[in-house]
Amino acid sequence: MPGVTxxxxxxxxxxxxxxxxxxxTQFVRLEQCERYLRFRLAERxxxxxxxxxxxxxxxxxxxxxxxxxxxxxxxxxxxxxxxDSVNYSLKYAKAHxxxxxxxxxVEEARKLAPGQAIVLFQPRLEAELAGWRLRGDVxxxxxxxxxxxxxxxxxxxxxxxxxxxxxHRLQVAFYRLMLERILSEGGITSVAVQT
Numbered sequence: 001m002p003g004v005t006x007x008x009x010x011x012x013x014x015x016x017x018x019x020x021x022x023x024x025t026q027f028v029r030l031e032q033c034e035r036y037l038r039f040r041l042a043e044r045x046x047x048x049x050x051x052x053x054x055x056x057x058x059x060x061x062x063x064x065x066x067x068x069x070x071x072x073x074x075x076x077x078x079x080x081x082x083x084d085s086v087n088y089s090l091k092y093a094k095a096h097x098x099x100x101x102x103x104x105x106v107e108e109a110r111k112l113a114p115g116q117a118i119v120l121f122q123p124r125l126e127a128e129l130a131g132w133r134l135r136g137d138v139x140x141x142x143x144x145x146x147x148x149x150x151x152x153x154x155x156x157x158x159x160x161x162x163x164x165x166x167x168h169r170l171q172v173a174f175y176r177l178m179l180e181r182i183l184s185e186g187g188i189t190s191v192a193v194q195t
Contacts, residue, residue, distance in 0.1 A: 016128050017044070017045070017131065018041075018044035018132075018134075019041065019132055019133070020134065020136045021134065021174035021175060022171065023040045023044075024167075024170060024171070025168075025170055025171045026040075027040075028170060071158060072139065072158045075140075075158055079140075083117055083142075084116075084117070084118045085120070085121060086104075086108070086118065086120050086121070087122060088104070088120065088121065089122035100125060101120075101123040101125070102123075102125055102126055102127065102182045104123070105120060105143075105182060105183075106182060106183060106188065108143060109143050109145075109151055109153075109186075112144070114146065114147045114148070115145065115146075115147055116145055117142065117145075118142075118143050119141070119142050120138075120140070120141040122138070123137070123141055124136070124137050125137075125138060125182060126178075127178040127179075127181040127182050129177055129178065134177075136175060136178065138155060138156075138157075138179075139156055140154075140156035140157075141154070141155055141156070142154040142156070150190045150192065151188060151190060151191045152192050152194070153179065153183075153191060153192070153193045153194065154193075155172055155175050155179065155194070155195045156195075157171055157175075169195075172195045175195075176193055
């Protein structure tokens with residue numbers, strides 16, 4: 001429309017900004033497209049500003065391709081045969097709007113006996129860090145308690161590629177910070193985290 005100026009809404013200052021590690025990795029993948037990030041921040045803040053202009057967002061191609069999905073399923077099947085596991089995506093019937101599993105992850109860590117391990121697939125973590133409300137689904141989270149009671153955690157991001165990209169590392173770094181906060185708030189302090 002000629003002569004119409006469109007601007008993005010002002011984000012609310014009175015609550016934590018919401019973001020996902022995937023939002024950040026897409027931002028990096030899109031060569032730090034500030035417009036994309038601003039749209040995601042507004043959307044996560046619950047602002048439906050596009051409706052006023054009678055437009056709908058065009059979704060970016062999903063990060064997980066069919067080959068990537070098959071790759072993840074094969075790894076899950078192999079690990080499930082050998083270790084105790086919980087798949088939170090399946091537990092909630094793959095619902096997109098399922099609740100976070102932070103308290104369940106803490107509980108799984110607490111109930112491990114020395115020498116015991118469990119693998120958690122797709123746990124949804126949610127944590128507040130530096131005024132940001134972060135939420136994301138971890139592909140693979142391995143919890144193992146040593147004989148002396150220390151918790152060893154491995155955070156895995158399953159990709160069907162041999163090339164590691166900066167956005168992969170960035171996503172896992174977010175998960176690590178989130179998990180450390182969640183475990184600390186849950187009273188679990190003797191933790192060694194690997195990515």
